[in-house]
Amino acid sequence: MNVVLFAAGAALWPEYEAPLRRAFAEAGVAADLVTEADPARVSAIIYAPGSPLQDFTPFTRCGLVQNLWAGVERIVGNPTLTQPLCRMVDPGLTEGMVEYVTGHVLRHHLGMDRHILRAPGWDQIIPPLARERRVTVLGLGELGLACARALQALNFDVAGWSRSAKTGLPFPADHGEEGLQRVLARSDILVTLLPRTAETENLLDAQRLDWLPRGAVIINPGRGALIDDAALLAALDRGQIGHATLDVFRVEPLPDDHPFRRHPRVTVTPHIAADTRASSASRVVAENLRRLQRGEPLLHRVDLARGY
The missing domain is CATH 3.40.50.720 (NAD(P)-binding Rossmann-like Domain)
Incomplete structure (x- = not known):
């Protein structure tokens, strides 16, 4: 079973757990969604820039870091990040x-x-x-x-x-x-x-x-x-x-x-123009995981050299 690590922070886990599990089921994604795991077993990471996870080096099997934010400037410059990074394009x-x-x-x-x-x-x-x-x-x-x-x-x-x-x-x-x-x-x-x-x-x-x-x-x-x-x-x-x-x-x-x-x-205004919604964002995450598991091109992949 593929292991998907939710590393977007403990505060977001209650908001995202049920929508993610539901979206995984709808997309036919077979994965063990967890908040803690042996890095060597993790196939994908669901991420937010405020996460305690800052060193991606141990995640040698990870084929996707899916950001929950549209902006990636707080992660794209991380020198340990070599895995494919995708930004959130949430309807x-x-x-x-x-x-x-x-x-x-x-x-x-x-x-x-x-x-x-x-x-x-x-x-x-x-x-x-x-x-x-x-x-x-x-x-x-x-x-x-x-x-x-x-x-x-x-x-x-x-x-x-x-x-x-x-x-x-x-x-x-x-x-x-x-x-x-x-x-x-x-x-x-x-x-x-x-x-x-x-x-x-x-x-x-x-x-x-x-x-x-x-x-x-x-x-x-x-x-x-x-x-x-x-x-x-x-x-x-x-x-x-x-x-x-x-x-x-x-x-x-x-x-x-x-x-x-x-x-x-x-x-x-207090940064309210747009926010990621767990229900719709979870479907974007599930689609990219489906693509990862089937070897298809990932959606909204970031060019790490260009920064977006």
Whole structure:
């Protein structure tokens, strides 16, 4: 019997045990699901970056490390990890991200904060139609593409950007440094959904924030390190950036005294844009285990050299 080690932390075990066993049965996966095992007997590991397991060297028979998170930056650089690593692409996570992004894009597009009247006056500022609002999505992976398509379906003028060229998309997409400058220059609302890598850390620095139209809005449910915090605060203070809605941060929970919490042009949400759902994620895990047992290509395998 194949041994599958649940190494995603004791706190998650009660949430995942029953859905995983059910998904294994539905997928026809024959495996002994355990929280402790002799490493030499383990054929696959279900993992989360906060796990106590940090040394993968003893797991000589392991053919899959299945991450429960979409992000892999906290594991991909582990020098002991030589086993195939797969990230989580959970339909529930994708749906949650699409709902968060479209909700906040609509909030800023329609000026909802401004139109809630708490003082005397009747300031009727009519927003443009969606087709007149330029929205750019940085990062065209599973989450970015899903969000871009949803925004396009709402009739926004959507464009995208990725580090490498993408073809066959239903909206304009650019890539590379020159492409980044082009898409930022046309972004009334910018959504950042890139992975965190050495190349994307502080991608939105002072210079690139100045490439945005004055008063642009940034929505970041991707990774906190994509934006230079000090540069963003300076751009907000001088009006170059009109508002920033931030769901992810370099330090989480965000410290109570962090300037983002009290800045009038910043909305802070507590990393709620998208989360892995045990029921749907368990089916993804089971499918990859089924593929592993049958020698088929694994889903969502990470390129360890590229970091995503």
